[in-house]
Amino acid sequence: MKLASLKHRRDGKLILVSRDLSQAVDASDIAFTLQDALDEWATLSPLLQARYDALNANTVSGRFVFDPNQCASPLPRAYQWADGSAYVNHVELVRKARGADMPESFWTDPLMYQGMSDKFIGPCENIELCDESWGCDFEAEVAVITDDTPMAASVSDASTHIKLLMLVNDVSLRNLIPGELAKGFGFFQSKPASSFSPVAVTPDELGDSWQSSKVHLPLHVQLNGDTFGAPNAGVDMTFDFSELIAHAAKSRPLSAGTIIGSGTVSNLDRSKGSCCIAERRMLEILDLGAPKTPFLLYGDKVSIEMHDKEGRSIFGRIEQTVVPYQIAEQGK
Structure with a gap:
C-alpha cells in the first residue's frame, strides 16, 4: 500500500495513493489519520489494502489526482x-x-x-x-x-x-x-x-x-x-x-x-x-x-x-x- 496525509488540522487526513502516484482516494472513513491506522493496524490494514487494490484497478469511486503539494x-x-x-x-x-x-x-x-x-x-x-x-x-x-x-x-x-x-x-x-x-x-x-x-x-x-x-x-x-x-x-x-x-x-x-x-x-x-x-x-x-x-x-x-x-x-x-x-x- 501507499498512504499519505492531506493537510488537515494537526494530524492530517488519510488517503491512499495509487502505485504510480497519479491517483488517490479518501481513506478517512476507515482511519481518519495515519496514526489511527497504525494504532489498529491488524484490524484496519486489510480494509485499507482492499481499497488500495480497487484504486489501482480503477474500480473505486471518488478518485482524484494526487498532488504532493497538498500533503503533510x-x-x-x-x-x-x-x-x-x-x-x-x-x-x-x-x-x-x-x-x-x-x-x-x-x-x-x-x-x-x-x-x-x-x-x-x-x-x-x-x-x-x-x-x-x-x-x-x-x-x-x-x-x-x-x-x-x-x-x-x-x-x-x-x-x-x-x-x-x-x-x-x-x-x-x-x-x-x-x-x-x-x-x-x-x-x-x-x-x-x-x-x-x-x-x-x-x-x-x-x-x-x-x-x-x-x-x-x-x-x-x-x-x-x-x-x-x-x-x-x-x-x-x-x-x-x-x-x-x-x-x-x-x-x-x-x-x-x-x-x-x-x-x-x-x-x-x-x-x-x-x-x-x-x-x-x-x-x-x-x-x-x-x-x-x-x-x-x-x-x-x-x-x-x-x-x-x-x-x-x-x-x-x-x-x-x-x-x-x-x-x-x-x-x-
Missing part, C-alpha cells in the same frame, strides 16, 4: 522520532570534519538520537532558517514506521514490527552541533524539524529491493537541480532496520507510530556522491585540503527521491527551498 508528512507529528547512524563510514567522516575521533564501538553498537517529532515539515514546504551562519545541511535517509513493539524485542522479532517506509530529510545545523555535543548532553538546537516523503509505503511495495531489513536501491539527491549523490541505501549499511529497532527497544517499548531513521545514506564508493553537504565537505578536505561546498543558503533547493528498478518514483519527491524565517507578529 505522512505522520505530520509523531509520538517518537529516533534517528540512527547506520552508515558508520559516514559517521567517521563527519566526526573527522569536526576534529572528533570515532570509537571502535561505533561499529558494533548503533548511535541513535531522539529528534523533534511534535511537528514535521511537509514534503514540499520550505525549510525556514533563522541564520545562514548556523550551517544548514540536508541529510537524505530512509525511515521505517513501527507498530507497537515490546521492550527488549529481539532483532528477528523487530523485523515483524516494520509496517511502513518513508524517505527523510533530516535537517541539521552543523555549526551548532559541536557546541551542543561539547556539553555532553546530545543534540537539541542543532536538530530542527525534519521532513518526510509525500508517501509512506508498505515493505511489499519494494518487491525484492526490500531484503534483510534494508532497501537495496539508490537514494537520489539534487541540490539546485544538479545531482549531489545517489548512493545505494542497501550498501554499506552497518546496522539494518531490525537492529536499529531492537536497539531502540532495549529498555523501552515503542508505541505504534514510532519512526526510526537510518541516518544519512552513504557508500564507501565515493563515485556515488553524498547525501549530505557535511560528508562532501570532509571529502574535499581530504582531497583538496579545505572544503569548498557551502552549507545551504537562502534560495537553495533540495530534492530527495527514490526510484524502483523500472525508474518509477516510489515515495514521491521531497522538494524544499531554504528561506529566511519570518517571526510572526503577535495576534496574527
